[in-house]
Amino acid sequence: MTSLRALSAAFLALAVSISPAVGHDFQTGSITIDHPWSRATPPIAPVAGGYLTLTNNGGMADRLVSISSPLSERAEIHESTVSNGVASMRPVQNGVEIEVGETVELQPGGMHIMFMKPSRPLKEGERFAAKLTFEQAGTVEVEFVVQGMGAGPATTSEHDGHGEPEQ
Known part of the structure; x- marks a missing residue:
């Protein structure tokens, strides 16, 4: 019976220690930022x-208006488009609006962040x-996780370890 209690306690401690590692989400006001990568x-x-x-998740629309990072000289929100078979990329004017209840994905091949003139590869x-900075929700610090050169959006299982501080 004592070994069963010890085993149960060890299992509970392990489960509690693992749970923060599953997510890589950030929150400011009513805005959730999921898995920056x-x-x-x-x-x-010259860019990343x-x-x-x-x-x-709030009751009013909000807008991502700016991004900054010590990694780069500046950061911009860009949008990739294809018109008549020609791909182009341009900065987004006036930020990114996020309507009430809406989810907006910044991803390869679409809207994304460009870190201009990064200080290092x-x-x-690494992270x-x-x-x-959002119009309504204010400013929040986030951490980007660097994936492989050809990486695409991560699945939930690939988030493991992203919420843990570096050892």
């Missing part, structure tokens, strides 16, 4: 991309800080 970059890349999902497995 980037791709590893070559040694002399940033991707995340924004969800507005990004390596898979870097950024600040997102």
